[in-house]
Amino acid sequence: MNMLKVGVLAFQGAFSEHEQALEKAFQTMNNTETDSELSLQITEVRVPSHLDGLDGLIIPGGESTTMSIFLNKNNFKQKLRSMIEGVNGRRTIVWGTCAGQILLSNTVLCQKTGSQQMIGGVDITTSRNTYGRQCESFESEISTHHEDLQQDGVSVCRGIFIRAPGVVSIDDSSVITLATIGDENTGNKRIVAVQQGNIMTTSFHPELTEDTRWHTFFLDQILKLRTTSQSCARSNENII
């Protein structure tokens, strides 16, 4: 049985919504997949040992300060960091939504006094609460810029922004813009989703809409990474 092992960080925030969206995305994917043996196992990650053996991890939206307090215990953050960088040649696809984006950014502006401890990993500068307070939360049309994020040929989707962080700058040329909001012509275009290597971030909450394209994209990234690692392992065997 070919199993996809996905963890969702479950200290607080929208973790159960992610789990439901993952199940739904997997069902739709599996109906079209040729590999009918594929299965999905979801783990709620609460202690560092829950990270062992994961193919993918979602860091949900919620409150980045609270999450960072938990991450600072029991070497959680260090373990997560080495998982992102790769353990024994095995890499994990990591996706941070909203507060998750804050935690995965290498530079964070507008942090609380005393400063939160970030995990880091993505070369972007993120500013907390860019779009305003809780009561200024909004829904917006999002333009996606990756063909795998199109659904039935449509590249536009909706996004829910709740005290959302903003991508202030992309700090390395290897960071890909996955989605934007606003209009370039009026000068208010903003980046709301990026990918760098095995990490992706979204400023909004795809798990709160019925649209599962972002969860499907995430699961696809895991499958692609697995295929690449398997073919690398096979070519290494040939060399020996």
Ligand SMILES: NC(=O)CC[C@H](N)C(=O)O
């Ligand atoms: N919806 C969210 O995840 C909000 C994130 C929040 N602004 C924070 O700093 O953690």
